[in-house]
Amino acid sequence: VITMSDLDLEGLRVLIREDLNVPIKQGKVASDARLRAAIPTIQAALDGGAKVMVMSHLGRPEEGTFDAEASLQPVVDYLNDALDVPVRLVRDYLNGVEVNSNEVVVFENVRFNKGEKKNDDALAQQLAALCDVFVMDAFGTAHRAQASTHGVAKYADVACAGPLLAAELDALGKALANPARPLVAIVGGSKVSTKLTVLESLSGVVDQLIVGGGIANTFIAAAGHNIGKSLYEEDLMDEAKRLVAAAQAKGGDIPLPSDVVTGKEFSESAVAETKAVNTIANDDMVFDIGPDTAAAFAKILEQAGTIVWNGPVGVFEFDQFGEGTKALANAIANSKAFSIAGGGDTLAAIDKYGIADKISYISTGGGAFLEFLEGKKLPAVAILEERALNG
Numbered sequence: 001v002i003t004m005s006d007l008d009l010e011g012l013r014v015l016i017r018e019d020l021n022v023p024i025k026q027g028k029v030a031s032d033a034r035l036r037a038a039i040p041t042i043q044a045a046l047d048g049g050a051k052v053m054v055m056s057h058l059g060r061p062e063e064g065t066f067d068a069e070a071s072l073q074p075v076v077d078y079l080n081d082a083l084d085v086p087v088r089l090v091r092d093y094l095n096g097v098e099v100n101s102n103e104v105v106v107f108e109n110v111r112f113n114k115g116e117k118k119n120d121d122a123l124a125q126q127l128a129a130l131c132d133v134f135v136m137d138a139f140g141t142a143h144r145a146q147a148s149t150h151g152v153a154k155y156a157d158v159a160c161a162g163p164l165l166a167a168e169l170d171a172l173g174k175a176l177a178n179p180a181r182p183l184v185a186i187v188g189g190s191k192v193s194t195k196l197t198v199l200e201s202l203s204g205v206v207d208q209l210i211v212g213g214g215i216a217n218t219f220i221a222a223a224g225h226n227i228g229k230s231l232y233e234e235d236l237m238d239e240a241k242r243l244v245a246a247a248q249a250k251g252g253d254i255p256l257p258s259d260v261v262t263g264k265e266f267s268e269s270a271v272a273e274t275k276a277v278n279t280i281a282n283d284d285m286v287f288d289i290g291p292d293t294a295a296a297f298a299k300i301l302e303q304a305g306t307i308v309w310n311g312p313v314g315v316f317e318f319d320q321f322g323e324g325t326k327a328l329a330n331a332i333a334n335s336k337a338f339s340i341a342g343g344g345d346t347l348a349a350i351d352k353y354g355i356a357d358k359i360s361y362i363s364t365g366g367g368a369f370l371e372f373l374e375g376k377k378l379p380a381v382a383i384l385e386e387r388a389l390n391g
């Protein structure tokens, strides 16, 4: 694909699609990782002499109306503090906007536009008409074929990838295509069903797959243990057995936790009990891996050449069930492996345990990161490739 740095932007109207979809609490940005990742792109366009317009979605508002709850105003306030030039939020932009070289114009939430989600052609053409160059930089939204990610790239005079998108594709692509071995993946989170294709495609490329969180519960049950009242997916037990058998046929394994941390209720005040995996009681819920398991997994991570991490291995938002995730986070932080991490919960865990600067690459993608790991083609990237080939 063509990248922004290939182009002379002097005096051109440049429309950048970023993923500025960040959590907002009480009218303020609550986590700025995505904003920090987008700022260098915006700055580079300003430095190149462009007339800079930025657009993004925020949340999942109803289309066709303005919804103050989903306004990008808090993001614009943040950008105003972070950049040296004024940043201005514009609500009506589809019929044209005046932009000067020494400012940034941010378009109000693109999901207020009717037709955004279904990638409406007329809307995409309107967006494309606003710029000379469209820069797709929103890796976090590249798995969505919507008017502001895919349609506009189809119709803009020039469409290119921004530096953040290019860096994400490069880092994740390299880690998976030609990884330093052994390649170890940790997949956690609550359900096998949401990660089944990730588990399947990773099991084909990794040397060692580690499962944790609610996902591990299904594997524990599949191995014939009592899982008590824990969250697990009975209908995916055969799938879990198949994945384990396939790993074993390759001479590897998907290791089961040997011990777990349980509670009697899902609550901040639940009492944590550590027990062997074969002693889970009928009224227990498994909320974390136990210390022996964490140590065994940490040892595997210590020897890894590359680590891919998606999903916590326990209910880490409650401290008494966070020790497993904390132990693995520290093991990743201390390992010499090239490590990549992505996904909303994973980033929250990285923040909580303060290891952000010890991870080699942190992706801004949630769903997009997963789809990349699944080996899927991201539609907003595919259109840039098509444009690069066919103009």
Ligand code: 3PG
Pocket (backbone or CB within 6 Å): 019, 021, 059, 060, 140, 141, 144, 365, 366, 367, 368
């Ligand atoms: C994300 O947070 O994963 C992206 O911003 C995409 O948001 P969406 O799932 O609402 O399309």
